[in-house]
Amino acid sequence: MAFVLGHNQYGKAENRVVRVFRDSDPHEIVDYDVSVALWGGQDAPHLTGDNSPVLPTDTQKNTVYAFAKEDDVVAQPESFGIRLARHFVDDTEPITHARVRIEMYPWTRLGNPHAFTRDGRFVRTATVTYDGSTTWVVSGVEDLWILKTTDSEFADFLEDRFTTLAPTHDRLMATSLRAQWWHTSEDVDWGKSHDRVVQTVLETYGNHHSLAHQQTLFDCGAAVLEEQPEIAEIRVTAPNKHHFVYDLARFGIENAGEVFHADDRPYGLQELTVRRDDAPAPGLAFDPGQGW
Ligand SMILES: O=c1[nH]c(=O)c2[nH]c(=O)[nH]c2[nH]1
Numbered sequence: 001m002a003f004v005l006g007h008n009q010y011g012k013a014e015n016r017v018v019r020v021f022r023d024s025d026p027h028e029i030v031d032y033d034v035s036v037a038l039w040g041g042q043d044a045p046h047l048t049g050d051n052s053p054v055l056p057t058d059t060q061k062n063t064v065y066a067f068a069k070e071d072d073v074v075a076q077p078e079s080f081g082i083r084l085a086r087h088f089v090d091d092t093e094p095i096t097h098a099r100v101r102i103e104m105y106p107w108t109r110l111g112n113p114h115a116f117t118r119d120g121r122f123v124r125t126a127t128v129t130y131d132g133s134t135t136w137v138v139s140g141v142e143d144l145w146i147l148k149t150t151d152s153e154f155a156d157f158l159e160d161r162f163t164t165l166a167p168t169h170d171r172l173m174a175t176s177l178r179a180q181w182w183h184t185s186e187d188v189d190w191g192k193s194h195d196r197v198v199q200t201v202l203e204t205y206g207n208h209h210s211l212a213h214q215q216t217l218f219d220c221g222a223a224v225l226e227e228q229p230e231i232a233e234i235r236v237t238a239p240n241k242h243h244f245v246y247d248l249a250r251f252g253i254e255n256a257g258e259v260f261h262a263d264d265r266p267y268g269l270q271e272l273t274v275r276r277d278d279a280p281a282p283g284l285a286f287d288p289g290q291g292w
Helices: 043-047 057-067 077-090 190-207 213-227
Strands: 015-021 028-039 097-104 107-109 116-118 123-130 135-148 173-183 231-240 243-245 260-262 268-275
Touching: 015 057, 028 057, 028 077, 057 077, 077 097, 077 123, 077 135, 077 190, 135 190, 173 190, 173 213, 190 213, 213 231, 213 268
Parallel strands: none
Antiparallel strands: 015 028, 028 097, 097 123, 107 116, 123 135, 135 173, 173 231, 231 268, 243 260
């Protein structure tokens, strides 16, 4: 029996970088978790242990911290990712592809010019993939919690002999949303664009009269594409965080949708892509992972 090497990539994952902009008054900071993955020309180390084509992950880590000195570049996760990805491919023989994934933890300024509190509303993400000619820039958000106390229905669904769910025309609906959107241009004010997407998603989710979580999420994605022409495609992963009306009738207490059990698992999971009908193919924009 013979074995062949399939897709492989390697890199330094989760480099935690905090950059302080001391020259700005008041001080600014960015807080990143940067993961680098490189591929191309790496048969020898896997098959024979010959490390001559390997740029050590330790060197990759050092590069992340060194480039964090470049003010304009490091200020936004997208521009930092572009800088790093192009460097690793353009300056390192035999690397052909780089993917840099950055999580950004937002901090909010306190009352004085050099103190901050971690803003736990969401994590901002950017994933940049570069193949030596094309650069794919994907921005995103994770752990964006949204909850609405009414304006949500779920009825008229398929029923079979295992169905026990009662249809409802008024329920509490909640999620912790993950979304990633692909820009077809780099001529973007990354910070403003990100703020706008988050705002659009929050407003749409909140204002939408929902017949299903699926419908609300599609509308959120469509609203983002409507607002921002440079975004070609958005992918959303959203658990339906079930809240069950707690049975207080057992104690002779009325509960008209006021006391809920916030269930942890299992949860419904809606995953969808919304794209412009004339959008180009996304190529390597979205990380398929190892497929499990
Ligand atoms: O919005 C919903 N979509 C579903 O597919 C579903 N399934 C379910 O049990 N509850 C819900 N709610």
